[in-house]
Amino acid sequence: MKKKYIYIGIGLMITLMVGYLVIWGINVRSYAPYIREEDVVYSSANGYLMETEGNILYYVKKPSFPSFVGNLVGQTRDDQISVFIWPSLFGNGVDERGVFLKTEDGTEVFLLYVTATMEYDPQKSTGLDEVQEAQAKELLQERRAEVLQIYSAMCQRFAISE
DSSP states (O other): OHHHHHHHHHHHHHHHHHHHHHHHHHHHHTTGGGOOGGGEEEEOSSEEEEEOSSSEEEEEEOOOTTOOOOEEEEEETTSSEEEEEEEOGGGSSEEEEEEEEEOTTSSOEEEEEEOTTSOBOTTSOOSOOHHHHHHHHHHHHHTHHHHHHHHHHHHHHTTOOO
16 A cells, blocks of 8 residues: 555656656747847857847847746947846746946946836845945936837847837
C-alpha cells in the first residue's frame, strides 16, 4: 500500500515538472517575434542586441530558467537612458515599464517604474530615499521627451499596442 502512494507521489512530481517546463518553453518562444535576425549584432544564450540607424539600441532578453520574466530594452547609444518593457506571460501585453536614467556626469543611476505615458509610478517602490526620489523625478521630467521617443520607437519596433 505504501509503495502505491510513493509511485503516485513520484508520478505527480514528474507531471508537475514536465508541465512547468512546457509552460516555460512556450513563454520563452513568445519572445521570438521581438527578434529580427538581420538586425542582431550580438547574441548570447538568452539575449539579443540589435542595432538600428538611429540613436537607439534594442535588446531582447529572454527569460532564463527557471524564471518566466524577460524584458525588452531601448537604450541611447551614450547609455544615459534605458527604457524597459516587461512583457506579460506568453507576450500577451505589458506587465510593467521602467526607466534607467543616468545623471549627466554618470555618477548616479536611477531605476524608476513608469506608466504607459512615461510618468513616474508612485505605486512601485525602487528603494530610493526621498532625496534620491526627488532627483530621479526631476531627471525624468527633464528627459521625458527623449524617454517618450524611445518608448514610442520600442512600441513600433516590437509591435506593442497601448
